Amino acid sequence: MIENSSAQFGIAEFVCQTTPRISPTSIVLPFPTNYPRRLTMDMLPALSRSTADLLTSLFRIASVISLVFMDTPMVDAQSNRAPKTAAEKFKNVSVLSDMPADQIGKVMNMMSASLGVNCSFCHEGTNFAKEGVGHKDAGRKMISMTLGLNKEFFGGKTEVTCNTCHQGKTKPASNIELTQAKPIFHVHQPQIKPSVDDILAKHIQAIGGKQKLESIKSRHVIAKRREPHGGSEPEELWQTANGLTRMVTQYGSVSVVEGFDGSQAWKRANENGIELKPDEAEQIKLEAVIAFGGNIPSSYSELAFLSADRIEEHDVIVISGLSPLKMQERLSFDSQTGLLRRRISSVATLLGDFEYQVDYEDYQEFGGVLQPTKIRFAVPNITWTREIAKIEMNIEIDESIFRPR
Ligand code: HEC
Ligand code: HEC
Numbered sequence: 524m525i526e527n528s529s530a531q532f533g534i535a536e537f538v539c540q541t542t543p544r545i546s547p548t549s550i551v552l553p554f555p556t557n558y559p560r561r562l563t564m565d566m567l568p569a570l571s572r573s574t575a576d577l578l579t580s581l582f583r584i585a586s587v588i589s590l591v592f593m594d595t596p597m598v599d600a601q602s603n604r605a606p607k608t609a610a611e612k613f614k615n616v617s618v619l620s621d622m623p624a625d626q627i628g629k630v631m632n633m634m635s636a637s638l639g640v641n642c643s644f645c646h647e648g649t650n651f652a653k654e655g656v657g658h659k660d661a662g663r664k665m666i667s668m669t670l671g672l673n674k675e676f677f678g679g680k681t682e683v684t685c686n687t688c689h690q691g692k693t694k695p696a697s698n699i700e701l702t703q704a705k706p707i708f709h710v711h712q713p714q715i716k717p718s719v720d721d722i723l724a725k726h727i728q729a730i731g732g733k734q735k736l737e738s739i740k741s742r743h744v745i746a747k748r749r750e751p752h753g754g755s756e757p758e759e760l761w762q763t764a765n766g767l768t769r770m771v772t773q774y775g776s777v778s779v780v781e782g783f784d785g786s787q788a789w790k791r792a793n794e795n796g797i798e799l800k801p802d803e804a805e806q807i808k809l810e811a812v813i814a815f816g817g818n819i820p821s822s823y824s825e826l827a828f829l830s831a832d833r834i835e836e837h838d839v840i841v842i843s844g845l846s847p848l849k850m851q852e853r854l855s856f857d858s859q860t861g862l863l864r865r866r867i868s869s870v871a872t873l874l875g876d877f878e879y880q881v882d883y884e885d886y887q888e889f890g891g892v893l894q895p896t897k898i899r900f901a902v903p904n905i906t907w908t909r910e911i912a913k914i915e916m917n918i919e920i921d922e923s924i925f926r927p928r
Contacts, residue, residue, distance in 0.1 A: 729861030768811030
C-alpha cells in the first residue's frame with residue numbers, strides 16, 4: 524500500500540531514475556488529495572523489472588489515477604524559492620535533512636551502487652518512508668558515521684563516502700587481498716603541459732576539420748537505446764547546429780520525448796510533463812551541441828589541462844572545464860586520434876560527487892565527419908547505451924518539433 528504522500532514522491536523518483544537518458548529524473552506526482560490512498564503493491568512497479576516494464580507500469584498507474592503532471596510547479600531553479608530540503612519534502616529523513624530534496628535520488632543511487640545492492644536492500648517495495656525495514660537502520664547509522672568523519676577529520680569536506688570503504692560490497696573487506704594480480708598502470712604525465720588550444724585543434728581536425736563541421740546545419744539520427752539486460756527501445760533524434768534538439772524513445776506504448784527549443788529544455792512521457800532538474804536540463808542541451816563536433820571550445824569556460832590518463836587500452840588527455848551552469852566537467856581526448864572518448868559531469872552531493880559519464884565509441888564517417896555510433900551513458904547504479912544505425916546530415920527540419928507541445 525502507499526501510505527503517504529512522501530512515499531508517492533518516492534515512487535516517482537525511483538521510477539524515473541530508471542528512465543531515459545539522464546537519471547535520476549523526478550516526476551512530481553500531484554496526487555489529488557481526495558484520491559483513495561490505497562493502491563495495491565502489484566499495481567506498482569517492482570524494483571527489479573526492466574525499464575520498459577517499469578515505465579509501462581507507471582503509466583498504467585498514471586492513467587488509473589489521471590495525474591496532471593504539468594500543473595505542478597516546474598524546477599525550483601525556475602522560481603526564486605530556495606530549493607526544498609530533504610527533511611521538508613520527505614517524511615522520515617533525519618540524517619540527510621539539510622540536503623537539497625532534489626538530490627535524494629542521486630544520493631540513494633550512489634549508496635546503492637557503493638554497496639552493490641538495489642533499493643530493496645533497505646526499503647520495502649516503494650514505501651521508502653517506512654521504518655524498521657531491511658538494512659535501513661544500518662544505512663542511517665552509516666550515513667551519520669560518514670558525515671561525522673568528514674566533519675570531524677576532514678574539515679567538513681566530502682572526502683569519505685560510502686564507496687571509500689564499501690567498493691561495491693555490503694561488507695567491506697578488512698583483510699588485504701593477497702591474490703591481486705592486476706597490473707598497476709603508471710600513466711606517464713607529460714613534463715610540459717599540452718596546450719588546450721592544441722588539444723582542441725587536433726580534435727576538430729580529427730573529426731573532419733572546421734570547414735566541413737561548419738557546413739553541417741542539422742542531423743537526423745536513427746538509434747536504439749540498449750538496456751544492460753539486453754532489451755532495447757527505438758530512439759530517434761533531430762538536432763540543429765544552433766543547439767535545438769528533440770529525442771523520442773519509444774517504450775512500448777509510452778513515448779518519452781525530450782528537447783530544447785532555444786529557450787527551454789523539456790521532457791515528457793506521452794502527454795505528461797516530467798520535471799527536469801537543472802543539471803538534467805543542461806545535459807540535454809550539451810549533448811546536442813557536442814553532437815556537432817566543433818562546439819566544445821564555445822560550450823565550456825575555464826578549460827584547462829588536467830592529466831594524462833588511460834581509458835581501457837587508449838591513452839587519453841583529460842581537460843577540465845565549466846559547463847554553462849558552472850558544473851565541473853572532464854573531457855578525455857584520445858592521445859593518438861584526437862577523438863573525444865569520454866565526458867564526465869559531476870554534481871557535488873553530501874555523499875560525494877554524483878557523476879554522469881558519457882563514453883563515445885565506434886566513430887564512423889557520416890557526411891564527411893566522424894561521429895560516434897556507440898554512446899554509453901552511466902550514472903551510479905544505472906547504465907544504458909545508444910547504438911546509432913544511421914545519421915542523415917543537412918535535412919530540412921520544421922523547427923516547431925523542438926517545442927514542448
Ligand atoms: C543502504 C541502505 C539504503 C539503500 C540501498 C537505499 N536507501 Fe533510501 N533511504 C535509506 C535511509 C537510511 C533513508 C533515511 C535517511 C535519513 O534518515 O536521512 C532513506 C530514505 C529514502 C527516501 C525518503 C523517504 C521518506 O519519505 O522519508 C527515499 C525516497 C528513498 N530512500 C529512496 C531510495 C531509492 C529509490 C533507492 C534505490 C535507488 C534507495 N532509497 C536505496 C537507506 C537506503
Ligand atoms: C569507514 C568505512 C565505512 C564507511 C565510510 C561506510 N561503511 Fe558501511 N560498513 C562498514 C563496515 C566495516 C561494515 C560491516 C560491519 C559488520 O560487518 O558488522 C559496514 C556495514 C554496512 C551495512 C550493513 C551491511 C550488512 O550486510 O549488514 C550497511 C547497510 C552499510 N554499511 C551502509 C553504508 C552506507 C550507506 C554508507 C555511506 C553513507 C557506508 N556504509 C559507509 C564500513 C563503512
